[in-house]
Amino acid sequence: MSDDFSEKFFQYVDERKGLYIERLAEAVGIPSVSSELDTHLPDIVKMMTWTKEHADRLGAKTTLLPNPAATPERPLPPILLGEFHVDPAKKTVCVYGHLDVQPAKKEDGWDTDPFVLTEKDGKLYGRGSTDDKGPALSWLWVVEAHRELGVELPVNLKILYEGMEEFGSDGLFECIKEEAKEGKFLDDVDFFCISDNYWLGKTKPCLTYGLRGIAYFELQVQGCEQDLHSGVLGGTVHEAMTDVIKLMGTLVDSNGKILVKGVMDDVAPVTPEEEALYDNIEFDMEAYKEESKVSSVSNKLLHPDKKSLLMHRWRYPTLSLHGIEGAFSGPGAKTVIPSRVIGKFSLRLVPDQKAAQIESVVKEHVEAEFAKLGSPNKMSIKMSHGAKAWLSSPNHPNFQAASKATERVHGMPPDLTREGGSIPITSAIEDATGMNVLLLPIGACDDMAHSQNEKYNIPNLTNGIKVLGVYLHEVAKIEG
Amino acid sequence: MSDDFSEKFFQYVDERKGLYIERLAEAVGIPSVSSELDTHLPDIVKMMTWTKEHADRLGAKTTLLPNPAATPERPLPPILLGEFHVDPAKKTVCVYGHLDVQPAKKEDGWDTDPFVLTEKDGKLYGRGSTDDKGPALSWLWVVEAHRELGVELPVNLKILYEGMEEFGSDGLFECIKEEAKEGKFLDDVDFFCISDNYWLGKTKPCLTYGLRGIAYFELQVQGCEQDLHSGVLGGTVHEAMTDVIKLMGTLVDSNGKILVKGVMDDVAPVTPEEEALYDNIEFDMEAYKEESKVSSVSNKLLHPDKKSLLMHRWRYPTLSLHGIEGAFSGPGAKTVIPSRVIGKFSLRLVPDQKAAQIESVVKEHVEAEFAKLGSPNKMSIKMSHGAKAWLSSPNHPNFQAASKATERVHGMPPDLTREGGSIPITSAIEDATGMNVLLLPIGACDDMAHSQNEKYNIPNLTNGIKVLGVYLHEVAKIEG
Numbered sequence: 001m002s003d004d005f006s007e008k009f010f011q012y013v014d015e016r017k018g019l020y021i022e023r024l025a026e027a028v029g030i031p032s033v034s035s036e037l038d039t040h041l042p043d044i045v046k047m048m049t050w051t052k053e054h055a056d057r058l059g060a061k062t063t064l065l066p067n068p069a070a071t072p073e074r075p076l077p078p079i080l081l082g083e084f085h086v087d088p089a090k091k092t093v094c095v096y097g098h099l100d101v102q103p104a105k106k107e108d109g110w111d112t113d114p115f116v117l118t119e120k121d122g123k124l125y126g127r128g129s130t131d132d133k134g135p136a137l138s139w140l141w142v143v144e145a146h147r148e149l150g151v152e153l154p155v156n157l158k159i160l161y162e163g164m165e166e167f168g169s170d171g172l173f174e175c176i177k178e179e180a181k182e183g184k185f186l187d188d189v190d191f192f193c194i195s196d197n198y199w200l201g202k203t204k205p206c207l208t209y210g211l212r213g214i215a216y217f218e219l220q221v222q223g224c225e226q227d228l229h230s231g232v233l234g235g236t237v238h239e240a241m242t243d244v245i246k247l248m249g250t251l252v253d254s255n256g257k258i259l260v261k262g263v264m265d266d267v268a269p270v271t272p273e274e275e276a277l278y279d280n281i282e283f284d285m286e287a288y289k290e291e292s293k294v295s296s297v298s299n300k301l302l303h304p305d306k307k308s309l310l311m312h313r314w315r316y317p318t319l320s321l322h323g324i325e326g327a328f329s330g331p332g333a334k335t336v337i338p339s340r341v342i343g344k345f346s347l348r349l350v351p352d353q354k355a356a357q358i359e360s361v362v363k364e365h366v367e368a369e370f371a372k373l374g375s376p377n378k379m380s381i382k383m384s385h386g387a388k389a390w391l392s393s394p395n396h397p398n399f400q401a402a403s404k405a406t407e408r409v410h411g412m413p414p415d416l417t418r419e420g421g422s423i424p425i426t427s428a429i430e431d432a433t434g435m436n437v438l439l440l441p442i443g444a445c446d447d448m449a450h451s452q453n454e455k456y457n458i459p460n461l462t463n464g465i466k467v468l469g470v471y472l473h474e475v476a477k478i479e480g
Numbered sequence: 481m482s483d484d485f486s487e488k489f490f491q492y493v494d495e496r497k498g499l500y501i502e503r504l505a506e507a508v509g510i511p512s513v514s515s516e517l518d519t520h521l522p523d524i525v526k527m528m529t530w531t532k533e534h535a536d537r538l539g540a541k542t543t544l545l546p547n548p549a550a551t552p553e554r555p556l557p558p559i560l561l562g563e564f565h566v567d568p569a570k571k572t573v574c575v576y577g578h579l580d581v582q583p584a585k586k587e588d589g590w591d592t593d594p595f596v597l598t599e600k601d602g603k604l605y606g607r608g609s610t611d612d613k614g615p616a617l618s619w620l621w622v623v624e625a626h627r628e629l630g631v632e633l634p635v636n637l638k639i640l641y642e643g644m645e646e647f648g649s650d651g652l653f654e655c656i657k658e659e660a661k662e663g664k665f666l667d668d669v670d671f672f673c674i675s676d677n678y679w680l681g682k683t684k685p686c687l688t689y690g691l692r693g694i695a696y697f698e699l700q701v702q703g704c705e706q707d708l709h710s711g712v713l714g715g716t717v718h719e720a721m722t723d724v725i726k727l728m729g730t731l732v733d734s735n736g737k738i739l740v741k742g743v744m745d746d747v748a749p750v751t752p753e754e755e756a757l758y759d760n761i762e763f764d765m766e767a768y769k770e771e772s773k774v775s776s777v778s779n780k781l782l783h784p785d786k787k788s789l790l791m792h793r794w795r796y797p798t799l800s801l802h803g804i805e806g807a808f809s810g811p812g813a814k815t816v817i818p819s820r821v822i823g824k825f826s827l828r829l830v831p832d833q834k835a836a837q838i839e840s841v842v843k844e845h846v847e848a849e850f851a852k853l854g855s856p857n858k859m860s861i862k863m864s865h866g867a868k869a870w871l872s873s874p875n876h877p878n879f880q881a882a883s884k885a886t887e888r889v890h891g892m893p894p895d896l897t898r899e900g901g902s903i904p905i906t907s908a909i910e911d912a913t914g915m916n917v918l919l920l921p922i923g924a925c926d927d928m929a930h931s932q933n934e935k936y937n938i939p940n941l942t943n944g945i946k947v948l949g950v951y952l953h954e955v956a957k958i959e960g
């Protein structure tokens with residue numbers, strides 16, 4: 001990328017800020033909530049089509065691939081494949097993004113309507129603004145900039161966008177396996193890039209070379225066939241809720257220590273090399289207290305210093321209790337004995353934990369604890385999904401290209417980070433294609449993905465487009 | 481009541497079965513859900529007005545009393561007072577009922593639309609059919625029968641109907657205190673009768689002389705100000721959900737044993753007289769397993785024999801865990817760390833437990849257990865409502881009158897029972913007026929009040945009207 005082009009490109013992007021915001025507002029306005037397919041499947045399809053139309057307009061060859069996991073009983077959104085082909089001699093980069101979003105309701109505590117993008121103090125509030133509509137769509141605006149500036153794309157660019165990420169990416173893994181076959185869509189890809197995670201802080205960019213995996217469990221206890229009145233029947237039946245609460249209480253303690261035997265067995269030991277990586281990272285414990293919203297409550301974190309905190313966030317497993325399905329969950333008082341309740345919890349997995357091993361020790365633990373309760377109720381536990389952690393090398397040329405692009409736009413080299421969250425697609429792509437996957441976040445740490453008041457900073461929006469654009473030029477320079 | 485009249489009356493009621501069903505269908509069709517005032521206040525008002533119009537048509541002097549607990553910010557339904565005045569020389573009976581219902585949604589597991597009364601195999605399915613629209617309205621049909629048969633009511637009959645029972649009877653207690661004053665609505669009442677509970681079995685009627693009270697608690701823990709993503713932040717913050725689960729797990733064991741120290745302190749000892757009362761009661765443990773819907777699951781009850789089971793249902797306290805507000809409660813998988821969660825649980829109180837003492841020992845227990853957790857999160861616990869148990873004497877003339885009426889209609893004397901549930905109004909009326917309150921259930925044990933597929937048997941509907949009618953004639957004969 002010539003300095004001349006990059007300057008024109010940066011100026012072009014800055015001038016179109018308003019247009020990018022308008023388009024993001026259109027996208028956020030489509031409530032593509034994948035965990036509520038019953039009501040929102042048409043919205044997800046609309047969002048996929050909206051994106052396809054932009055890609056088509058910009059010269060892509062696109063396909064809305066029928067979801068391979070769909071059945072007549074359970075229709076699913078298609079997967080969008082698109083290709084901006086330039087020259088077979090050029091490198092081919094494939095970018096992944098998702099166009100579905102987490103559920104959100106105003107009454108959950110949003111200050112604004114989650115599906116109306118609302119600008120306030122340079123921030124764009126709305127569900128999906130940062131996760132992942134803002135970043136995912138940025139690739140298209142990079143292509144658009146090249147077209148409008150009359151500059152050829154430096155690489156062949158492929159897009160792989162799905163609409164089920166927030167609900168387990170149904171069908172995507174089959175699709176990737178299929179498309180990785182010889183002669184198919186992913187076969188000629190040289191580098192993958194995903195922009196679906198976040199900076200470690202609010203101002204310094206980073207590249208991410210590691211992610212925790214996940215093992216999500218549903219622990220069900222059934223005591224009777226129908227909800228009962230606690231006044232009329234309380235004291236005479238074995239209550240399912242008591243068992244679920246007792247069992248969930250045996251999993252983790254209030255200081256985050258996992259109480260399930262065998263969970264730590266496969267955790268990779270910390271090497272001196274790994275330990276050294278933590279020393280240079282810019283990380284502000286006080287800012288993190290703000291970010292994690294504990295400052296105004298306890299103002300306490302689980303670990304007292306940067307290194308141990310980051311290690312517990314990135315390279316040690318955790319266990320969180322998410323909620324209970326089937327019990328009373330509304331405001332006020334209801335005197336119900338719920339008949340069948342499902343406790344939801346998940347572990348974040350790290351190298352070298354395997355989901356199958358975790359599934360087996362968790363089951364063993366829960367079954368042993370249930371036996372201790374002496375309850376005649378029916379208990380079952382299943383791992384609803386599992387994915388191992390992912391660990392790459394920050395020295396790979398793909399990462400180096402992104403590092404140069406970041407430095408060009410932000411004037412500083414990115415931190416090299418890992419993440420607590422899971423993006424199961426990362427390992428899946430790597431496993432299926434054998435090619436390097438780069439995680440190139442453009443949102444800030446306090447964007448509140450999955451939470452109330454999710455937002456996307458306007459500077460992150462514009463700088464993100466710039467970084468993604470320059471990255472493609474840096475990738476084009478990679479030898480071999 | 482002459483045999484001649486009672487025969488005509490019984491025949492009259494049987495002939496109007498279809499009409500009573502039609503009217504109950506109209507009433508059930510009004511979704512008067514008092515826990516959802518935001519959307520259903522107009523429906524409750526409609527239901528109160530519908531009932532007032534029937535009473536007016538039948539010659540009552542009625543008032544829709546503005547709810548004394550209503551505020552401009554929180555409007556509440558009125559209370560319906562009505563009087564069928566016959567003769568100052570006659571006894572005055574006041575009957576209480578409620579016209580609001582529990583929430584119900586088809587997707588909770590109803591086989592039919594809960595707000596469309598649906599007849600199937602001699603049963604009328606619908607929310608409120610048995611609790612309490614069916615029984616409450618029956619008093620009006622008794623009046624109507626007398627009018628149409630040209631027979632004067634044997635007593636002055638007053639009706640006291642509210643629309644907030646299922647959500648704490650807001651305003652009713654103030655109303656009762658006020659109306660019990662000299663010269664006011666309740667001042668000249670000789671006997672009270674409430675038909676808002678259930679038979680012990682499916683076929684044998686009963687009179688109820690005892691009810692448990694209630695202490696309902698909300699246990700809140702806050703860890704941060706906003707829900708967090710368990711991948712991004714898990715392992716770094718003290719999670720509120722962990723604390724709530726741990727605390728709820730310390731309250732009761734899987735065999736229903738309450739683990740809170742001091743809860744049993746004030747429970748009245750069992751006397752030989754009380755113990756003897758249990759021997760004669762007709763109670764089928766196998767049928768109870770069906771009724772409590774455990775037969776197809778564990779087929780096990782908490783206690784092995786009739787006497788200990790009934791004692792734990794009627795005269796020992798219990799503790800039930802109802803649910804958690806603020807955590808994930810939907811289907812599927814959500815990887816949230818809830819910021820603020822509220823555990824809901826309640827105890828059923830028995831003589832001589834006092835709500836204030838229970839509040840104090842529960843708070844003490846929860847605070848001590850919370851201290852053990854070593855969590856920096858913010859915890860608070862409050863008793864959202866409390867009511868002591870109620871115990872009357874089955875030998876009172878009011879009960880004797882109901883016993884004779886029952887025998888006349890059903891050909892057998894009623895069982896004398898207590899109940900696990902609370903009807904706080906019972907004590908409130910007794911305390912305010914000093915007069916006897918009779919609980920005269922007409923629904924069957926398996927009517928599933930508060931649950932899915934609530935129903936009212938057609939024979940209970942017609943026999944109920946007969947019993948209530950004959951009861952008034954028996955009350956009229958009480959001397960003094």
Ligand SMILES: [Zn+2]
Nearest residue numbers: 098131132196
């Ligand atoms: Zn995402």
Ligand SMILES: [Zn+2]
Nearest residue numbers: 131166449450
């Ligand atoms: Zn997400």
Ligand SMILES: [Zn+2]
Nearest residue numbers: 578611612676
């Ligand atoms: Zn009721």
Ligand SMILES: [Zn+2]
Nearest residue numbers: 611646929930
């Ligand atoms: Zn009720």
